[in-house]
Amino acid sequence: MNKLAEYAVTEKNSRGRCFAEQTPLGRSEFQRDRDRIIHSGAFRRLEYKTQVFVNHEGDLFRTRLTHSIEVSQIARSIARCLHLNEDLAEAVSLAHDLGHTPFGHAGQDALNLCMKDYGGFEHNLQSLRVVDLLEERYAKFDGLNLCFETREGILKHCSAENAAALGGVGERFLNGQRPSLEAQIANVADEIAYNNHDVDDGLRSGLITLEQLNDVPLVANHLRQVRNEYPNLSERRVIHETIRHMINTLVSDVIESSERNIKEYKIVSLDDVRNAPPILSFSEEMFEQQRTLKNFLRTHLYRHYKVMRMSNKAQRIISDLFEVFMKDVRLLPPQFQIHAEADRARAVADYIAGMTDRYAIREHKRIFAVGDLSESLI
Ligand code: MG
Numbered sequence: 001m002n003k004l005a006e007y008a009v010t011e012k013n014s015r016g017r018c019f020a021e022q023t024p025l026g027r028s029e030f031q032r033d034r035d036r037i038i039h040s041g042a043f044r045r046l047e048y049k050t051q052v053f054v055n056h057e058g059d060l061f062r063t064r065l066t067h068s069i070e071v072s073q074i075a076r077s078i079a080r081c082l083h084l085n086e087d088l089a090e091a092v093s094l095a096h097d098l099g100h101t102p103f104g105h106a107g108q109d110a111l112n113l114c115m116k117d118y119g120g121f122e123h124n125l126q127s128l129r130v131v132d133l134l135e136e137r138y139a140k141f142d143g144l145n146l147c148f149e150t151r152e153g154i155l156k157h158c159s160a161e162n163a164a165a166l167g168g169v170g171e172r173f174l175n176g177q178r179p180s181l182e183a184q185i186a187n188v189a190d191e192i193a194y195n196n197h198d199v200d201d202g203l204r205s206g207l208i209t210l211e212q213l214n215d216v217p218l219v220a221n222h223l224r225q226v227r228n229e230y231p232n233l234s235e236r237r238v239i240h241e242t243i244r245h246m247i248n249t250l251v252s253d254v255i256e257s258s259e260r261n262i263k264e265y266k267i268v269s270l271d272d273v274r275n276a277p278p279i280l281s282f283s284e285e286m287f288e289q290q291r292t293l294k295n296f297l298r299t300h301l302y303r304h305y306k307v308m309r310m311s312n313k314a315q316r317i318i319s320d321l322f323e324v325f326m327k328d329v330r331l332l333p334p335q336f337q338i339h340a341e342a343d344r345a346r347a348v349a350d351y352i353a354g355m356t357d358r359y360a361i362r363e364h365k366r367i368f369a370v371g372d373l374s375e376s377l378i
Helices: 029-038 041-048 064-081 087-093 103-113 123-134 148-154 160-175 181-205 217-229 234-266 271-277 284-302 303-328 333-340 343-355 357-366 373-376
Strands: none
Touching: 029 148, 041 064, 041 123, 041 357, 064 087, 064 181, 064 234, 087 148, 087 181, 087 234, 103 303, 103 343, 123 148, 123 160, 123 343, 148 271, 181 234, 181 284, 217 234, 217 284, 234 284, 234 373, 303 343, 303 357, 333 343
16 A cells, blocks of 8 residues: 555554444545445435436436545545545545435525524535434444544535534634645545536536536636647547646646645644644645636536526425424324434434435425325325
8 A cells, every 4th residue: 555644644643433342454534434335324325316417317427425435536646646534534435425405505595594594504514514413324333423523524514503512523614724635635636526427417418508608717727738739620629638637737746736735734644634724625726727617616506507407496395394394294104203302303304314315305295285084104
């Protein structure tokens, strides 16, 4: 194996697990975390949760599952080049979206609005809640009992109020520290993955066009190069070749610019990483280009009227379900009724957040399709 840098997270400098367990045989502690994540129910459900498009709109669009796998591939490549802990970067990447609601950001916004008087809803925090509490797989503890560094990496943002309630894993939000470089990698890899695959999915859906992308330098530069080099290439291959170049450029840029930061801030230990400004970053030029692409996607894809119609419908499904369960918890499956005794709103939010897109649509029908009472029993 690649020799790790002195500022990488290792089993030796790890803050370990909440519940002590025997050392795993034949795999590292962080490989065990990755394995637990892959075997969780929440991970399997990512297959039927969306990023931008609802799951049944087309078989080739990214889902949260394929997105998470792409994030982990990019994160591992960066971690390996920087001599960091690839297994940890992989575990954080695979777990980073476990707490996402159905219907992507529209679902999260709707659930957050429903929960505004009950502590709000934030998908990062929910991902942590899934691995700390909601997965019921082990005899001795709730959740997956992951290592501190994996949990810390999952919690990307957090309000001061929530951080205070979280204990160790929330501390850095209160004292202004940074997470490990492996966690920072997963964060950047997430951004690289979604910006690029949203261009691909956006083009495939026909909601955006290559012509429009001529105004976005990051895409236009590579597009021009590809067309010059291969004048007779089919449109599909031009798109894939362009996106491949873009990912490669962004990954190389992050690696080079992070190496510069490591030198500039004289990082020689994990403590240095925690106390320095963010190390994993794009160069200024690439940061700007990424920002232009993001703005383009926001205006032309995420706010496309067809996407807005879908989001609007999705938000109604979420708020209808929330309202009906809050009024009568007896409509919840039994295990959530038990949780509702302690905190009704949080139990309802946990139930809704765990739903896949199609499950939420079906559940809405089961409860609200009054024309057909037999629907309720399916
Ligand atoms: Mg993500």
